[in-house]
Amino acid sequence: MDDLDTWRSSPSPQGSDLGRPADGSLADILERVLDKGIVIAGDIKIDLLDIELLTIRLRLFIASVDTARKAGIDWWETDPALSSSAARDDLREENRRLRAQLEELAPADDGPRRPERMKEKPH
Amino acid sequence: MATAPAPAHAVCVFAVRRGRGPDLPPDLSGHAGGGPLRLVPAGALWAVVQDVPADDYSEKALRERLSEPETLERCVRDHHAVVTAFAARGGAIPLPLATLYHSEERCRAALVADVPRFERTLERITGRNEWAVKVNLLAGRKPDPQTPQASQTPQESPARDEAPAPSGRAYLARLRERGQERDDRRQRALDAAELLDRAVLSIAGATVRRRPHGAEIVGRDRTQILNAAYLVPERSGPEFNALLDRLRAASEFEGCEVEVTGPWVPYSFVDAASLADTGDRPHRGVRDADNGVRDADNGVHNVDDGEHVGSRT
Numbered sequence: 001m002d003d004l005d006t007w008r009s010s011p012s013p014q015g016s017d018l019g020r021p022a023d024g025s026l027a028d029i030l031e032r033v034l035d036k037g038i039v040i041a042g043d044i045k046i047d048l049l050d051i052e053l054l055t056i057r058l059r060l061f062i063a064s065v066d067t068a069r070k071a072g073i074d075w076w077e078t079d080p081a082l083s084s085s086a087a088r089d090d091l092r093e094e095n096r097r098l099r100a101q102l103e104e105l106a107p108a109d110d111g112p113r114r115p116e117r118m119k120e121k122p123h
Numbered sequence: 124m125a126t127a128p129a130p131a132h133a134v135c136v137f138a139v140r141r142g143r144g145p146d147l148p149p150d151l152s153g154h155a156g157g158g159p160l161r162l163v164p165a166g167a168l169w170a171v172v173q174d175v176p177a178d179d180y181s182e183k184a185l186r187e188r189l190s191e192p193e194t195l196e197r198c199v200r201d202h203h204a205v206v207t208a209f210a211a212r213g214g215a216i217p218l219p220l221a222t223l224y225h226s227e228e229r230c231r232a233a234l235v236a237d238v239p240r241f242e243r244t245l246e247r248i249t250g251r252n253e254w255a256v257k258v259n260l261l262a263g264r265k266p267d268p269q270t271p272q273a274s275q276t277p278q279e280s281p282a283r284d285e286a287p288a289p290s291g292r293a294y295l296a297r298l299r300e301r302g303q304e305r306d307d308r309r310q311r312a313l314d315a316a317e318l319l320d321r322a323v324l325s326i327a328g329a330t331v332r333r334r335p336h337g338a339e340i341v342g343r344d345r346t347q348i349l350n351a352a353y354l355v356p357e358r359s360g361p362e363f364n365a366l367l368d369r370l371r372a373a374s375e376f377e378g379c380e381v382e383v384t385g386p387w388v389p390y391s392f393v394d395a396a397s398l399a400d401t402g403d404r405p406h407r408g409v410r411d412a413d414n415g416v417r418d419a420d421n422g423v424h425n426v427d428d429g430e431h432v433g434s435r436t
Contacts, residue, residue, distance in 0.1 A: 025384075026196060027340050028255055031333060032390035033199045033220050042233075044133060044223040046185045098298055102291060 132158070132174040134224045137205045138388075139170045139234060139241055140215035141249075147171065151208050154201050163227060165234035168241055171209045172230060180223055189221075210388040214249035216241055217390050244393050251328065251354050252386030254363060258319065258349035259341055259380045260312040263305060308378060309346070315375040316349040322370060326363050327353035331391040348379070352391040360386060 135154060143162055153160045158174035178184060188194045199220060206217045224230035234241075324330060335347035355363045364383065371381045 025340075026200075027336055028384055029203050030196075030199055032253075032387065033203055033217075042222045043225045043229060044180060044182055044185070044221075046182060046189070046221055046223075094302055098295070102295065105291070105294070 131177055133177045133180045134172050134227050134230045135175045135180065136170050136172045136218055136222050136224065136230050136234070137202060138209045138215045138217045139165065139168045140209065140213055141168060141245060142213070143169045144209075144212055147205075147208055151205060152201075153205050154198065160205060163231060165231045166238045168234060168238060170230070170234055171205060172227065173205075175223070180221065185221055206388055206390075214245050214251075215388065216244050216248070216393050217388055248354070248389040248392055250358075251356050251389060251392075252360065253389040253391055254327075254353050254355050254360075254383060254385035255387065256319070256323065256349065256351050256353065256367065257336075257347060257382040258312065258316045258376075259345040259347050259382065260309060261378050261380060262344040262346075263308060263378070309348075311375070312348045312379050315373075315379060318375060319349070319367075319370050319381070320351065322366060323353055323363070326359050326366060327355045329354040329392060333391075345380070352387075354389055354392045355386075357386075 135157065137153070137160075143164070147160055147162070151160060153173040154175055156176055156179060160171055160173050162169050163172055164170075179188065189198060202220050206215065209215050210217075224233065320330065331352045333350045333352070335350045337347075341347050353363070367381060367383050370376060
């Protein structure tokens with residue numbers, strides 16, 4: 001977690017001059033510097049994509065696609081349509097999680113009542 | 124100078140712009156361990172370059188070094204500082220981190236060969252800045268809906284006896300209600316962000332949306348709804364910020380925070396420009412799918428540099 005702390009974003013005030021580096025968070029800078037730029041053929045090749053994937057794997061700065069989809073946020077892919085199927089997945093996941101919790105809670109709360117009775121689907 | 128390039132150094136190029144322009148700030152040092160930054164001509168363009176130790180910048184060494192978060196951060200920040208200073212007056216095109224050549228001659232030859240593409244990109248970004256806008260949905264009510272009983276357990280309050288333990292059904296209903304509430308808030312935030320996007324595009328010429336940052340960045344108590352960049356004419360900066368202030372205060376954004384950073388060198392738009400103009404660049408794999416690149420001008424790229432900005436209604 002120490003690593004994550006050093007990479008965490010700190011919201012920054014706006015309005016710096018362009019002469020100074022924009023006072024963005026490290027995540028802001030990383031996603032720009034690593035993601036964009038005109039590709040020209042250098043003599044020494046490095047694959048920025050690898051570097052970026054590495055940072056993603058370390059979960060340092062970008063939400064996973066799955067996480068974002070669960071939150072219904074996928075419009076950077078299919079702008080401007082918002083995916084309703086993502087919302088359904090979210091509900092399904094939540095439903096599953098709630099039922100798992102109920103499995104734990106119900107015996108303590110309701111004694112003999114069987115957990116099956118609460119396995120009704122919200123939809 | 125006709126001899127083979129010295130193997131001890133590689134030449135790192137950071138960015139190109141039209142004309143030599145002013146000197147760089149003297150305290151700007153570029154990458155650690157490198158020589159002084161210098162400006163070199165490449166056809167009609169000028170680039171900022173630096174000699175760097177070849178041993179540290181071989182393919183293998185770079186891969187290793189950039190895989191260390193601390194080194195990656197330092198390199199990215201150093202790169203960003205040079206690019207930003209170089210772009211301070213007039214447009215500059217940032218080149219990818221660690222664009223390296225065996226010699227200055229090779230560097231210049233490569234840049235010269237690409238001058239037409241650089242020129243087209245400069246057409247597009249000169250006189251414009253990038254601004255980043257993020258919309259975060261703040262977590263709702265404080266009590267955690269997943270553990271409603273947790274807050275009651277610390278003290279054996281009498282209220283606990285009066286209110287019987289909730290039935291499983293009631294419990295489920297309450298959870299469902301809160302889930303619905305959360306979905307509603309999220310949908311409202313998404314709608315608000317769309318509103319913001321449309322409004323901002325009355326000023327901005329183009330936008331790029333990125334994958335929202337995760338909880339590790341924005342914190343567990345918020346969900347990032349929008350992570351966008353906008354290409355905004357320099358002169359419209361105040362108008363842009365005033366618009367965002369108005370939006371931020373609007374009731375639609377209650378429960379949200381709207382973060383604005385900038386102005387940035389238009390990092391996010393040099394790539395889009397080259398794609399739109401040439402159409403022959405190799406795709407960058409998964410990242411093209413991750414980043415929606417949209418053109419607010421519907422393909423009208425040849426806007427005079429900042430001349431008729433915001434004329435669309």
